[in-house]
Amino acid sequence: MTDRLEVTIPNPSDSGSGEALAAPFPEPTPISTDPSRHAKERLGDRVFRGLAEGSGVVIVALIVAIGVFLLWRAIPALMRNEENFFLYRGNWVTTDTSAMHFGILDLLQVTVFVSVFALILAMPIALGIAIYLTQYAPRRVAGPLGYTVDLLAAVPSIIYGVWGLYVLAPVLKPIALWLNQNLGWLFLFKTGSASVAGGGTIFTAGIVLAVMILPIITAVTREVFAQTPRGQIEAALALGATRWEVVRTTVLPFGMSGYISGAMLGLGRALGETIALLIILRGTQRGFGWSLFDGGYTFASKIAATASEFNDQYKAGAYIAAGLVLFVLTFVVNALARAAVTRKGR
């Protein structure tokens, strides 16, 4: 039993001589780690932030400047074009610069076709090399073999072009002739605008291009596969998985987004490849027919073929317009690849 006690809650303002205040004492202002707040920063932090922002801005400004230059030179030439720029597929007639005929339909088709063909050839091989180097190869072999694959990237592209036309094309001739004669009913292997025996076809060019983009895809994929968490691999092994099952269940799902982004890097390289395709691909007077045994020009090789005879700014502008389309195409391909990779998630 409690006695009847009166319990009162003391009013703080009654205590002492008046109001109760928390006495302020000097504290240093906290350094904000939120980068968007303009809190007071030390000089060193400010300098570093400025340099980092500056680098980012310079890159973006450079890309924008290139795009603006391409547009600025292309528009006067496009205004003098008698044909629809996106649908015309014949010969480019630019001798009379007040009435030119040029269009990019064939260029676009050949560029995309040869790049995709090279990618289809290179991707499985790159995947195989990366899996072998990271999962199967003994340590002593993996190093030198990796260097050898990277060495492919050091070969100049003009050497690839000359090797492709003078060495590889005669070797591929029997295969090409066999494909053309026996599978010629399929649109891919029908006789195209370049002679099959001559070797200056998309078939040869695509194989050479695949060899050129192989080291890029392999390097990126190898790096990503090497980062697979050891814990997952060991867990799979502990559960009794075979080597291949380990790769299939842990390495591949983990590294797939890296593999795709490596492939997109390779595709970007293939889209812009100039000298090797200039040497290998024979020019044609007929339109492109979606056959591997066609010749033709890509954007880059068309510009390179004519660059030494740019008499005036309108003729140059016509070719710069083609370069602008390639610029936009590469941009779009990279953006799609980024979107695909981020959507897959990690």
Added chain:
Amino acid sequence: MKLNFGRTLGISLTAAAALTLAACGSDDNTPAGASGSDTPSSAECGGKNSITAEGSTAQQNAIAEFNKVWGKLCPGKNLAYNPTGSGAGREQFIAGQVDLAGSDSPLKGDQVAQAAERCDGNPAWNLPLVFGPVALAYNLPGVDTLTVNADVLAGIFSGGITRWNDPALTALNPDADLPDLGITPIYRSDSSGTTDNFQKYLAAAAPQSWTKGDGSEFQGGAGEGAQKSAGVVQAVQSTEGAIGYVEKGFAEQAGVPFARIDSGAGPVELTDESASKAIDAATFAAEGNDLVLDLASLYATREPGAYPLVLATYEIVCSKGYDPQTAAAVKSFLTVAANEGQQNLSPAGYVPLPERFKERLLTSIDAIA
């Protein structure tokens, strides 16, 4: 990483030795004892010691030969030639960056006025100095001599004639056994003065058969394109039944047979004499010292024994408006090129200037001030 002293010393000694050995070589490519000559030169060796020129790749080897001869006759003189293409050469001349331009075609349109501006209001002259015949290389096993004419060529390169045993071809070659093989015309896929002149030849010599126009890109509508003259020769060599147009020097070096042309007076083989005859038959587009050729007179010539398919390349110079040192040097170079420089042109695939033409050219060169 610690390198021990011995290893560092070894590496630095090797590097120093390598650099010293590299420095022992020299940039001077004139052969020893080349300065001075016993034959009196035809030109004065005045003016500045080094002049610049830029332009056509077709003239490249000829200009190198002229430069060598000039350097021997006038010790210390040198021409720096940059073979970036005719278009670039003309532009650089107009911009005043080079003293003369080598071009496969004369100045036209706006460029004439712009060049006159560069020359202080005086006209710029186009002097045809280097002639390179264009050979029609073919690949027909078993056929040693082939004769064609402009109509047949126009048909081949526009897709009208598609097999080697076509009646038009067998009529011109009664002795040869032409096979029933498809013709693969090979053209230059890159922009080229050779293509321009070949199409001009077809338009002048066979106007009914060739209606595709001209220009430095091939407009014919048939055939496969190869990159540069070396590519055309490779394409002809590797494709049976191929025929392509290429500078004579390239075809000779590769050992590819080339065709004879019949311009109405019987088949004419490509030799220095037959090409010279065609050049002599050419007339100029205007009187005076600007020697632009009337190409129709060259290509449509029916002179017997003349091989009409010759590429004329020009040197573009200022008639007046150079400073005295440059004018003297340019005159000296051109005079030596037209005289002594012609001796060794033939092995390089060019045609030495015929006498009458040379006189006319020297008159113009003398008038440069």
